[in-house]
Amino acid sequence: MKKKELIVLQDLLGTNKKIAATIRGELGERGILAVNFMSSPGAGKTSLLERIAERLQATAKIAVIEGDIETERDAERIRAIGVPAWQITTGGACHLEAKMIGKVLPSVDAGIDFLFIENVGNLVCPASYELGEHLRCVLLSTPEGDDKPKKYPKAFTTSDCLVLTKVDLLPYLPFDIEKVKKEALGLNPRLKIFVTSAVTGLGVDDLIGYFRSARQELKDRHA
Amino acid sequence: MKKKELIVLQDLLGTNKKIAATIRGELGERGILAVNFMSSPGAGKTSLLERIAERLQATAKIAVIEGDIETERDAERIRAIGVPAWQITTGGACHLEAKMIGKVLPSVDAGIDFLFIENVGNLVCPASYELGEHLRCVLLSTPEGDDKPKKYPKAFTTSDCLVLTKVDLLPYLPFDIEKVKKEALGLNPRLKIFVTSAVTGLGVDDLIGYFRSARQELKDRHA
Numbered sequence: 001m002k003k004k005e006l007i008v009l010q011d012l013l014g015t016n017k018k019i020a021a022t023i024r025g026e027l028g029e030r031g032i033l034a035v036n037f038m039s040s041p042g043a044g045k046t047s048l049l050e051r052i053a054e055r056l057q058a059t060a061k062i063a064v065i066e067g068d069i070e071t072e073r074d075a076e077r078i079r080a081i082g083v084p085a086w087q088i089t090t091g092g093a094c095h096l097e098a099k100m101i102g103k104v105l106p107s108v109d110a111g112i113d114f115l116f117i118e119n120v121g122n123l124v125c126p127a128s129y130e131l132g133e134h135l136r137c138v139l140l141s142t143p144e145g146d147d148k149p150k151k152y153p154k155a156f157t158t159s160d161c162l163v164l165t166k167v168d169l170l171p172y173l174p175f176d177i178e179k180v181k182k183e184a185l186g187l188n189p190r191l192k193i194f195v196t197s198a199v200t201g202l203g204v205d206d207l208i209g210y211f212r213s214a215r216q217e218l219k220d221r222h223a
Numbered sequence: 224m225k226k227k228e229l230i231v232l233q234d235l236l237g238t239n240k241k242i243a244a245t246i247r248g249e250l251g252e253r254g255i256l257a258v259n260f261m262s263s264p265g266a267g268k269t270s271l272l273e274r275i276a277e278r279l280q281a282t283a284k285i286a287v288i289e290g291d292i293e294t295e296r297d298a299e300r301i302r303a304i305g306v307p308a309w310q311i312t313t314g315g316a317c318h319l320e321a322k323m324i325g326k327v328l329p330s331v332d333a334g335i336d337f338l339f340i341e342n343v344g345n346l347v348c349p350a351s352y353e354l355g356e357h358l359r360c361v362l363l364s365t366p367e368g369d370d371k372p373k374k375y376p377k378a379f380t381t382s383d384c385l386v387l388t389k390v391d392l393l394p395y396l397p398f399d400i401e402k403v404k405k406e407a408l409g410l411n412p413r414l415k416i417f418v419t420s421a422v423t424g425l426g427v428d429d430l431i432g433y434f435r436s437a438r439q440e441l442k443d444r445h446a
Contacts, residue, residue: 008231041263041346041375042367069347071373092377094317094347121375122347123264124292124317143366143389144265150294152264152344154315166366172395 016129019098023105023132027115028222033215034115036131038155039139041121044165046074047198048139048207049116053083056208060113065104067096067120074118084109095125098132114211127154135214141166142175149183156184161192163207168197239352242321246328246355250338251445256438257338259354261378262362264344267388269297270421271362271430272339276306279431283336288327290319290343297341307332318348321355337434350377358437364389365398372406379407384415386430391420 027034037045049064056062064085066074075087086104088096096119108115117133119126127138138159140148143166149156156162162184164177181193192210196203250257260268272287279285287308289297298310309327311319319342331338340356342349350361361382363371366389372379379385385407387400404416415433419426 005231005235008228012228040265040344040367041371042364068374070376071370073370073374094345120347121263122317122345124343124345125348141265141366143364143392144263147294147296148264151291151296153293169366169392169395172392 013128016098019102020130020132023098023102024130024134026105027132028134028218030110031215031219031222032112032115033135033211033218034117034131034133035135035137035211036117036119036126036133037137037139038119038123038126038159039121039141039165040123040144043121043139043141043144044198045118045121045139046077048163048165048196048204049118050077050081051198051201051204052116052208052211053078054081055204056114056211057081057083060212061109061111062114062116063108063112065101065108065115065117067100067118069093069120090120093120094122095120095129096131097129101131113215123148123152123155127158134218135160135211137161137163139163139165140180142169142173146174146176146180146183149180149187153187156187156191159188159191161194161210163194163196163203165196165198167195167202168199236351239321242325243353243355246321246324247353247357250355251357251441253333254438254442254445255335255338256358256434256441257340257354257356258358258360258434259340259342259349259356260360260362261342261346261349261382262344262364262388263346263367266344266362266364266367267421268341268344268362269300271386271388271419271427272301272341273304274421274424274427275339275431275434276301277304278427279337279434280304280306283435284332284334285337285339286331286335288324288331288338288340290323290341292316292343313343316343317345318343318352319354320352324354336438346371346375346378350381357441358383358434360384360386362386362388363403365392365396369397369399369403369406372403372410376410379410379414382411382414384417384433386417386419386426388419388421390418390425391422
């Protein structure tokens, strides 16, 4: 990368980090836990969010921000289960940025408990942009293959949790869960790992429990 | 995007396009058909290339350039079936660029017939960077879901062919082939569409036939 390009990129990342820090602080003050979901296209972010939202909305107020290059499809899916959702269409950009979240936040109900942000489907670029989240989750679906963590390391090194999705397909695929866990933990030993299926519901309650604990810790920190 | 950022991006894309045009011309002169494979991580680019290379190398000389952020894993898989392969590791960058191909080309045997380039797994950014290819193929795997073309349009509008992969998994997935074909052709009516499985070999010969015809046309143009 040329010097000129590098300076522009560093400016962009520096500005993004500052905006993200402000958002994180403000949400924390209000007791709202923000979670950033990142993954390849089609790894099952929206399906997992549907399962989480269906169960969690019985006892907590939640909202979802959907990031996509084009279409309202994901926000429509979330709204269909009765959860408020805002669609950000980036019009070509390969990731969400904190300023995009900042623009949507004034519309989001101030009394929510959890804010889930589904990033653009991309296992590379979103990892470089904090959005003001308190937890970052990378999803990896079984059909993508068990060789991915080392090939796309930043999504794994910057995340708090790894969610293995679509494990209902394991009988039909060559995918070694233990190998992936080992490789991911080798990159990032503090990763919490969840094994899930949006079809059978496996692991969804464990993940909800993890988010609930994280929100309690956030509230304790800001108490 | 700010003006300063936009100018840097336009410079980058303009320079890339010029380098790509030079590469495309030089390969064409030598009768080498270059094919750029783009897709999400884990859509099956390497597995499809293995199947193509195994069959095609009986009657043609081929070489493969592998693009990844980290690791030599994909190049090792291709070398294991006796096909020369060069690994480009971008060290973080989310796509290949023409200048990276230009650096590798002097090492590639001048007498090859087909050069396959496997891009970094990313359904967004690679679409903006020509690599000097004569054909661009976007792969979409059945587990990714049939809603992807309109959500990630540029990969579909800039490609010559769409390869649906992993169709052996269709019995276990909600994926409507006809819906995807219709949506993709709505975005780009000139797309050739192939339905394939690297597990069963379905569609691989049709794809090889398509590449052979394209190479013949290329040679005729340069005769």
